[in-house]
Structures are given as C-alpha cells and as structure tokens.
Amino acid sequence: MRTYGRHMPRSSLPARPARGPFAPDFWRSPLRGPWFTSVLGVVLLAGVTVLFVTGLLSYAAYNPDLSPVNDKTPGKGILGFYLFPWPTDPPWLYRLTQGVHVTLGLVLVPVLLAKLWSVVPKLFTLPPARSLTHALERISLLLLVGGALFEFTTGILNIQLDYVFPGSFYPLHFYGAWVFFGAFAAHVVLKAPVALRNLRRMREGDAEDADELVAPRPDPPTVSRRGAFGLVGGGSLLLLVTSAGRSFDGPLRETAVLTPHGGPEPGGGPGAFQINKTAAYAGIRPAETTQEAWRLVVTGRSGTVRLDRAELLGMPLHGASLPIACVEGWSTSDQWWRGVRLRDLAALVGHEEPVDVFVESLQRRGAFRHGALRADQVADPRSLLALFVNGAELTADHGYPARIIVPAAPGVLATKWVARLTFGEL
Ligand SMILES: Nc1nc2c(c(=O)[nH]1)N[C@H]1C(S)=C(S)[C@@H](COP(=O)(O)O)O[C@H]1N2
Ligand SMILES: [Mo]
Helix, strand or coil: CCCCCCCCCHHHCCCCCCCHHHCHHHCCCCCCCHHHHHHHHHHHHHHHHHHHHHHHHHHHHCCCCCCCCCCCCCCCHHHHCCCCCCCCCCCCHHHHHHHHHHHHHHHCHHHHHHHHHHHHHHHHCCCCCCCHHHHHHHHHHHHHHHHHHHHHHHHHHHHHCCCCCCCCHHHHHHHHHHHHHHHHHHHHHHHHHHHHHHHHHHHCCCCCCCCCCCCCCCCCCCCCHHHHHHHHHHHHHHHHHHHHHHHCCCHHHHCCCCCCCCCCCCCCCCCCCCCCCCCCCCCCCHHHHCCCCCCEEEEECCEEEEECHHHHHCCCEEEEEECCECCCCCECCCEEEEEEEHHHHHHHCCCCCCCCEEEEECCCCCCCCEEEECHHHHHCCCCEEEEEECCEECCHHHCCCCEEECCCCCHHHCCCCEEEEEECCC
C-alpha cells in the first residue's frame, strides 16, 4: 500500500516515498535540534549585526559620494541614505572598525558553517512549498543562505587573495550585504522569539519538543553537544589568534600566520611597516621620481602651479603621527609622517576655505591610483602630502616622492607616488 500525504492532491504526489536526503530519517545526527540551532543563531544575530554596522562604516569611510572615482555604486539610490562625512577623529577609527569587521568575519566562519549544518535537513523538505507563505519563507531562506555564503566568500577572497576582483569587489560586497542583511532581518523577526523560547526552556530543564530538526531515528552520539560547541568555539578561537595580529605590527603581526599581510614583508629601518603594493608592482619607474623629472601639479581656483621637490621642502613642513589601516583589516601602528599640509597646498591655488581634492598618482594602471578627499579631511592640520616617514625620506615602496596621509581615512585613500592634486568642489 502506498501512503499519500494528507494535504496533497493525488496527481502531484510522488509515486514513491521520499528517498535519500529528502527522507526525514536520512539525517541521523543526534546533535541536531532546536537548542543547538538556537544557540548558534543567537551568536550570529549579535555577530552579523556588528559585521553589518562596521561594513556600513567602511562604506562611509570611502567617501563614496565623491565623484569622479570614489563613487563605485552610482546606482545605489536609497541605499546611500546613511552616509555621513567620515570624521578625522579619532585617528585610529578605521583601524578599529575595519579590524573588527575583518577579524570578526573570520571568527564567525565556524559558527556560520555549524549553523548551516544544523539546519541542512530543512533544505530537503518535500514538498518544496506547502503554501504561499511557506514559499515566501523558503525564498527568504535561499536569499539568507546564499547571501551569507556570498558575503563571507567575497570578503575572504578579498583579504586572502590580494584583490582577486579589484574594483568589482566593492559593488559586489556592497549589494550582497543588502540582500544578505535584508533576508537576515526578516529571518530574525520570524525566528528570534522561537530561538529565545528554546534557550529559556532548555535552561529551565524542559525536554525539547518534537521538532523537524530532531532526527526521528538518530544514530548513537559520537560527540556530546558540549563537545560540538567546543569544536566550533575552538575553531573560532584559532581563527582569532591567527588573524587578530594583522591589526598590529612588530612581533604581534607575526602571529597572524593564517592571513597574508597585504604585501611583501618590509625590511628594517624607517620604512619597516606594511607595504601594500610595491613601486615595481605599480609600474613606477625610478626615472620618473628623480629630482629632475618629478613635479607636483597643483590645480585650483586661481590656476595651476608646478612644484619640484626643493620648492615643496621650502614650504612649512608639519608632522603627524598616524597609522595606515587597510580595508583588508591589517593596520600599522602610528608612523611619524612629515610633509606639507593639504590645506596649505589648497591655499596656494586660491582656496582659503575648506575644499575637496582629487588626487592622482604617477601610476598609470590598476586600482587605487586615484582618490578623492572631502573638504573636512583637507582642512585637518594633520592631513599631509607626506615627504618623510619616521625621520627619513619616503621609501619607493611607501610612495616616494610624495604620498597622502589623512587621519582616520582608509589606507586606500593614502595615495602613493602623487603626481597631481586638483582642488575644488567634487
Ligand atoms: N598609487 C597607489 N597608492 C596606494 C595604493 C596603490 O595601489 N597605488 N594602495 C593603497 C592602499 S589600498 C593602501 S592600504 C595603502 C598602503 O600603504 P603602504 O603600502 O605604505 O602601507 O596605500 C594606498 N595607496
Ligand atoms: Mo588598502
């Protein structure tokens, strides 16, 4: 005798009972259950919220509304609503927010994988949709799981593989974040009450209700629930101690064994801090940076001036102690920069009032050879066209003859090998 489901018209029924992963008793782990899933869910609720907020902050830190180059998502429309001018204080702000974003993202990987494992039988329930609401719920789950995998994958590829998608990572990770977080928020609204009830009930010692997550015919346990949490937590801890060092330099940086440092290891001396792209990689020829060849071209309201290195050294020089903090999550401690204030250069071409600037490098190809800074960044007395670092001339790899350094700005805006500054409303 075949048995038929009660709610289904006969015509659409499978002729045989569900087999393989679609059969409820295919899933045997005694660990699966509402409590296991709820604990992981609550950890992700907190963690993903922090990831989303620090991600939005990183987006704002890029000055995304400044044309022509920083605005990489011109079609963002209403998704740009939260934008605010990224401040220049405290100077370590991006170091903190982006360090947290990347390190936490890595640390949550085992939790995310365990959570997906804990609910995987649900992906195989038949029929695929019982009703319109059920169909909508399953579509939102698809967006949730797909969005999570997409965001974690693009994020990890970006920090591990040295920009596999230069330029395109930014819009992908940006729009992916909105899809993921939209589905995440809907999921939380639907599931948080159940998850919290599950946790409370377990604390009070109640048995678990029968639940679709609980295996109907469980195998004997090979690991306790506590052991499984230990495995997940241990994995997270391992990722933490092998990646948090990227936010420091010196011996702590050496502990970040799992994470590439964004470029070759610098040697000793004043330039001994993280190098993102070397001069050779960026195609900077030594002949174009000599005293004879290099000129800084500064344009503004009153026209254009060309300055050689000697003329720049003749302007008032100022110092500032500032870190480099990359979107990849690594950062350096404060370096001692010395150079000409950006606001003095603006004044030189007729801008006494705070004004935006468009920065161009000698570099001809590749990402990050342009950058746009906002008027308040230009106005800050610590914002420099740096000529020296740690008491010596900039090294070629750190941007000789001149580079931008701005407090709290992401490393990507600290343009190296600067050739041209154009002041004016952007
Ligand atoms: N011209 C140019 N400037 C650049 C880059 C680049 O590739 N080209 N990389 C930027 C990025 S992404 C970072 S994080 C910092 C790294 O600076 P550092 O190599 O001196 O540590 O330089 C920035 N300036
Ligand atoms: Mo960077």
